[in-house]
Amino acid sequence: MSKILVASVDASLQKLVQEVLQQGSEALAARTEKEIMRGLHQDDTELLLLDRRLPGMKEKALLKQLMADPMGGEVPVVMVGECGSYQEQLELLDQGVSEFIPLPLQAGTLAVKIKSLLRLTQRLDRVKALALIDELTGVFNRRYLEGHLSVK
Numbered sequence: 324m325s326k327i328l329v330a331s332v333d334a335s336l337q338k339l340v341q342e343v344l345q346q347g348s349e350a351l352a353a354r355t356e357k358e359i360m361r362g363l364h365q366d367d368t369e370l371l372l373l374d375r376r377l378p379g380m381k382e383k384a385l386l387k388q389l390m391a392d393p394m395g396g397e398v399p400v401v402m403v404g405e406c407g408s409y410q411e412q413l414e415l416l417d418q419g420v421s422e423f424i425p426l427p428l429q430a431g432t433l434a435v436k437i438k439s440l441l442r443l444t445q446r447l448d449r450v451k452a453l454a455l456i457d458e459l460t461g462v463f464n465r466r467y468l469e470g471h472l473s474v475k
Contacts, residue, residue: 325348325370326351327340327349327350327371328362328368330372330373331354332354340437343434355379370398370399370437370441371395371398373401375405399440399443399444400419400421401440402415402424403423406423454466
């Protein structure tokens with residue numbers, strides 16, 4: 324089941340996301356930066372849909388926190404709203420935003436971009452598994468153990 328964290332105070336955005344998702348996918352709500360971080364850690368979130376209109380949000384600080392976080396740094400971030408200037412878009416992409424979707428939202432555009440990023444996430448997960456699990460024995464390999472021990 325794909326879980327998408329929708330960070331917005333706009334209930335219609337979450338409803339639209341749920342409508343365009345395939346069966347077996349779920350849209351979870353977050354309205355604050357704390358809820359976003361909690362959602363990333365508790366819910367196996369595969370994608371973050373971040374509404375630029377979220378009250379009180381400090382985009383750059385939140386993106387920096389997400390990228391520094393072991394869980395948040397691996398979740399694609401889709402920014403919804405006014406995309407701003409070209410320079411601003413470049414800065415946000417450099418800080419971790421994967422995709423922009425301008426307002427007004429088009430259901431088709433939203434669906435295609437979400438599906439595309441979820442496919443990339445699934446491929447990355449398969450590559451990680453191949454890199455960390457011994458193909459012959461099916462158990463974690465030395466690379467996994469060294470990385471796991473260095474975190475603790």
